[in-house]
Amino acid sequence: xxxxxxxxKMYGLYVNKMVxxxxxxxxxxxxxxxxxxxxxxxxxxxxxxxCDKCTAYENCPAGNITDEMRAEYNDHKKGKAEAKQxxxxxxxxxxxxxxVVSFDLxxxxxLPRTNVSxxxxxRKLNTFNLTAVEARSKKAYNAIWNQTTAGRSANDLxxx
Numbered sequence: 001x002x003x004x005x006x007x008x009k010m011y012g013l014y015v016n017k018m019v020x021x022x023x024x025x026x027x028x029x030x031x032x033x034x035x036x037x038x039x040x041x042x043x044x045x046x047x048x049x050x051c052d053k054c055t056a057y058e059n060c061p062a063g064n065i066t067d068e069m070r071a072e073y074n075d076h077k078k079g080k081a082e083a084k085q086x087x088x089x090x091x092x093x094x095x096x097x098x099x100v101v102s103f104d105l106x107x108x109x110x111l112p113r114t115n116v117s118x119x120x121x122x123r124k125l126n127t128f129n130l131t132a133v134e135a136r137s138k139k140a141y142n143a144i145w146n147q148t149t150a151g152r153s154a155n156d157l158x159x160x
Contacts, residue, residue: 006043007032091135100135105152128152 011031018025026034035041050058057065057073091100110124126147133140150156 007035010035087135102133102135103157104131104133105129105157106131108152111146128156130157 008028011028014031015025053073053076057069060069087100094100106129108126108128111127128145128147128150130143131140132143150159
C-alpha cells in the first residue's frame with residue numbers, strides 16, 4: 001500500500017476520475033463519511049517488529065546514548081542490511097523451481113479484546129497467527145488457530 005495514501009488523496013483521485021467520465025462528484029466531507037462509516041475503512045501505518053537491540057536504542061533518551069551504544073546499534077543495522085542483501089543475492093542465483101519461504105509467528109493475542117475491566121481479567125483464549133511469505137512472488141499465507149486446537153510448539157507450527 002502507498003504510505004502517502006490518505007482520504008483527501010483518494011478524494012482527489014475520485015474527483016479526477018469522475019470529471020474525466022463527465023459524472024457528478026460529492027463534497028470531501030461526504031466522501032469521507034461514506035469511506036469511514038459505510039465501508040468502515042481507515043489508514044494506519046503498520047507496526048513493524050523491532051528486535052530488543054533496536055527497541056532499547058530507540059527508547060533510550062538521547063542524552064544517555066553512549067558512543068559504544070551508537071556503534072553497536074550501527075553495526076546491528078549494518079548486519080541487518082547485509083543479511084537482506086545476501087538473501088536477495090541468493091534469490092537471484094536460484095533457479096525458478098526453487099521456492100524460498102520465510103515464516104513469522106505473531107505474538108500470541110488473547111481474545112476477546114476488550115477494555116471492560118470485569119471481562120479483561122477473566123480467562124482468555126490464546127490465539128496464534130503463523131505467516132509464511134514466498135520470497136519471489138511476495139505471496140503471503142496465514143494459519144490461525146487457538147489454544148483449543150493446538151499450541152505453539154515446533155510440531156504445532158509444522159501442522160499449521
